[in-house]
Amino acid sequence: MPRTPSAVPRPRRVTAAQVAELAGTSIATVSLVVNGKTAGRVSDANIERVKNAVDELGYVVDHTASSLARGTSNVVILIAPDLSNPFYGRVISGIKNELGSEFQLLLSVTGEGRNPSASDVHRLIALRPAGILVEAPDDAFLRDLPAGAPLVLLDAPGRETQATTVNFDLADGISALLDHLAERGHTRIGYLDSRTRTETFELRRILVENGARERGIEYVSLPEAASLIDPDAAAAVFARFWPTWRDAGVTALVCATDSHAYGVLSAARSLGVSVPEDLAVTGFDNLPASAIVSPALTTVELPGEALGRGAVHALQAQRLTPDPVATPLLGATLIVRGSTA
Template sequence: MRNTAKKATVRLSDIAKETGYSLSTVSKALNGRADVSEETRQTINAVLKRYGYSRKATSTKSQRIIEIVFQDFDNVWALEVLRGAIREAKLHDLNVITTEGGNRQHPDSSWIDNMLRRQTDGAILVFSSLTRIERNKLHSRGIPFVLFDPFGNPDPDTLSVQADNWTGGVIATRHLLALGHTNIGIITGPEEMMCSKARLDGYTSALAEHGIEADPELITEGDFTTAGGYAQAISLLERPNRPTAIFAGSDLQAMGVYEAARQLGLRIPEDLSVVGFDDVQTAAFLGPALTTVRQPLQDMARAAVRMLVEALSTDDVLQPHIIMPTSLVVRNSTQQLEG
């Protein structure tokens, strides 16, 4: 006689505990994956049968799918991330789908249930993170996820990839200091985001190296958008003692600085030096070409995909937290301060 109570409440974690296999192995066996030995499959199937579990008559997926979750997908930054992910996914015979919604801290509330219905094999979450309950829901189904440029400090057991934002802030500010600028404004990203804090800390550290105390009046908070960069640049450049240089926390914000300078009759770089952050594809084609800190977005996305591939085949990802180096790309938007 079948135990119907067990059938109603059986979870993959129950099967994993009883068989001694990992959640991912149980999930693979359940989904008919070829990378599970026949002996392992028979052991798991025997326990499933004892629990009264029966598979639904569904067709086997011919392709594995990973999902990238963006807050919004209306700028070149997101396109760079997607381009890198697609290129790496092709090498592993993976399909990529995208989801838009939620905010910087969390995906849309309906996302996780919709993702499970889509039978996604893994996910890359841009900025945002998940609650403990949501993480457990994915873990129990053997679905790995990676935080891309995480909003806050990721948990030790959560996969993540990010850039060395502190060093990026240091080298951007050192570059401007080397050109003779000491009155340097900064437009950060949202203050609650880890990457924004790190870039600001890099800025203040570089100033301190030269015995300069950061002026709160020169520190403004943006939102990583062009419109936000424009608004904050206007507030900085209309000051009586305006900055001679601005470090924008993103290339999109730097584009807003360009427009603010144009409207105020300031020439870049003759009257105002500007440094961005990201090195998106369009940065080199601004007039003048933007000096910026290169955040290797495509490489970061490719690394995130590789982490998912590894997590789908093993329980121990060799490098669960990746921090990629940043570098300065000097173009034509900065110059030596005259006078």
């Protein structure tokens, strides 16, 4: 937004001084009352007077001034690469439910599916948030961990010692997935990776690879087979690599996210590849659309609501210590549907 020549003046806000005057008290008393710190410090009569004056004038504490005086605000910020991914809806809902009304959640999105960077966070720290929750931070971010606000990383496996982190139990969900594929008779599987280099995707790939080996399943490695978290991008990558996978005897393709899998389903249809007859397809997340796409998608459900709640708990613990706080892993569940029938 270009700088504006001169903005129109807005209506003056009601201040604590006005409330104090109307109530016949000091500003300090107004502050104590509106912040509920009256116990043994303000008389009932004054509490009453201030409350009446607040109602009459419609006074609301100025958040900016309050934050400056206090040194911290009541805002908690979630920074994430791509809120349009429905997965975050569940995370956000978990955070809000757990935060309660004392704090206020604001979201910051990085552009173009870019991962949150340290400079993004520095700009947000200037807002003096009560906490910052970072979804899927990238390497650069972790190299220069910003100080200045309590920080919690979400879905950043392997970073537990660097910062407070809330993670999924991917090992469990991936074991179930591979058992399922083995049971269906698959002996050669491929993997469609996410192109964003984030810890969680690194881990998913490695667990699939190792788990396959343990079960005598051949993991056909094709590191180039990776796309952004977007059905169209995934479709293009699948179209490009399908011949290779097919010729290698791959009968099941594990995708890094449901969004990747959607693209595979779409491209497979165009290419005349039958799912699951020619190729079984699986995802991660269990997005709402996964029950509806055709065939319905087998996927490892990641409990986003629990991730959000866990992040708030961790933030609360983090506020009490400068050291990383240990948090329990959140279980992932295999959901079997038609795409691996």
